[in-house]
Amino acid sequence: MYRTTMPIRTLIVASVCLATLGFQTNVFAGGHEASTDISAEYVPTVLITGSNRGIGLEVARDYAERGWNVIATARRPEATGELKAIRAQHPGLVIEQLDVTDNERIDELAEIYRGKPIDILINNAAISGGHENAKFGSFNHDVYRQVHTVNVLGPTKMAEAFLDSVSISQQKKIVNITSGQGSIAGTWGCCYIYRSSKAALNMVMRNISLELKKKGITVALISPGFVKTGFTPGLDLPMMITPQESAAFVIAVIDDYDIEDTGTFISHKGEIIPW
Numbered sequence: 001m002y003r004t005t006m007p008i009r010t011l012i013v014a015s016v017c018l019a020t021l022g023f024q025t026n027v028f029a030g031g032h033e034a035s036t037d038i039s040a041e042y043v044p045t046v047l048i049t050g051s052n053r054g055i056g057l058e059v060a061r062d063y064a065e066r067g068w069n070v071i072a073t074a075r076r077p078e079a080t081g082e083l084k085a086i087r088a089q090h091p092g093l094v095i096e097q098l099d100v101t102d103n104e105r106i107d108e109l110a111e112i113y114r115g116k117p118i119d120i121l122i123n124n125a126a127i128s129g130g131h132e133n134a135k136f137g138s139f140n141h142d143v144y145r146q147v148h149t150v151n152v153l154g155p156t157k158m159a160e161a162f163l164d165s166v167s168i169s170q171q172k173k174i175v176n177i178t179s180g181q182g183s184i185a186g187t188w189g190c191c192y193i194y195r196s197s198k199a200a201l202n203m204v205m206r207n208i209s210l211e212l213k214k215k216g217i218t219v220a221l222i223s224p225g226f227v228k229t230g231f232t233p234g235l236d237l238p239m240m241i242t243p244q245e246s247a248a249f250v251i252a253v254i255d256d257y258d259i260e261d262t263g264t265f266i267s268h269k270g271e272i273i274p275w
């Protein structure tokens with residue numbers, strides 16, 4: 001459990017050191033790409049949605065470099081050149097096709113991994129919907145529905161479908177990449193569609209966290225910072241960070257986020273964000 005930024009920085013240094021040491025002993029033993037576990041040690045597993053680019057890609061890379069089993073999901077596996085390059089270096093990473101709006105596919109994938117522990121489910125995939133579509137008076141309601149389907153219904157369905165795999169793991173964490181833009185207290189009047197989706201995600205996951213706390217499952221809400229990705233095209237402002245920096249921050253927060261923190265809304269620097 002943490003409440004200051006200092007332990008987070010310490011953990012980042014520690015995680016960078018671990019990555020540098022290069023934990024290479026595990027071979028992923030989960031799912032239909034199963035292969036031999038030569039270590040017989042428990043190797044934790046992480047599943048990430050939207051891991052073909054941006055923050056999700058760097059989170060997948062960092063966990064692979066730690067020696068974890070990584071289930072890296074992407075809408076279009078055929079177009080995941082960078083993920084394939086990571087997989088070539090880290091056989092513990094498998095790539096699985098997954099669009100988080102496709103409930104049938106979510107159930108199918110959960111079935112493939114049934115009985116296999118997934119320590120951390122990271123609901124990372126999201127869309128912004130674009131500023132032009134989110135102007136009051138001329139909302140694009142199709143986009144509105146789509147953003148909420150991806151950003152709220154997707155993570156909720158993922159949490160339901162993969163609950164059994166998370167509950168039989170050691171770490172038992174469902175992590176949601178939310179946004180400071182989902183803070184109602186911090187709003188300043190823009191980006192209605194995206195902001196309402198992240199506020200809704202916060203609410204549903206806060207509720208779920210209360211229910212799952214009894215089962216020892218932690219539900220995290222983590223804002224990844226202001227990051228130069230496909231979400232922020234063309235922006236290069238001094239306060240922005242790279243996807244690599246964001247992933248290191250996010251993973252350090254996940255490491256430190258335990259059952260006592262469940263359902264809290266936390267920044268990439270480990271600070272509580274007002275609802």
Ligand SMILES: NC(=O)c1ccc[n+]([C@@H]2O[C@H](COP(=O)([O-])OP(=O)(O)OC[C@H]3O[C@@H](n4cnc5c(N)ncnc54)[C@H](OP(=O)(O)O)[C@@H]3O)[C@@H](O)[C@H]2O)c1
Pocket residue numbers: 049050051052053054055056074075076098099100101123124125126127150177178179180223224225226227228229230231232
């Ligand atoms: N960048 C920021 O400043 C910032 C700030 C706060 C929060 N966030 C949050 O951080 C997370 C990652 O965003 P990012 O900045 O890395 O954005 P990004 O570079 O645009 O990546 C978004 C990812 O989501 C995937 N995705 C979109 N719709 C999907 C669907 N229906 N099913 C499965 N995957 C889907 C994309 O896949 P495709 O390649 O197939 O489109 C892509 O892999 C999001 O939850 C976002 O809200 C970002």
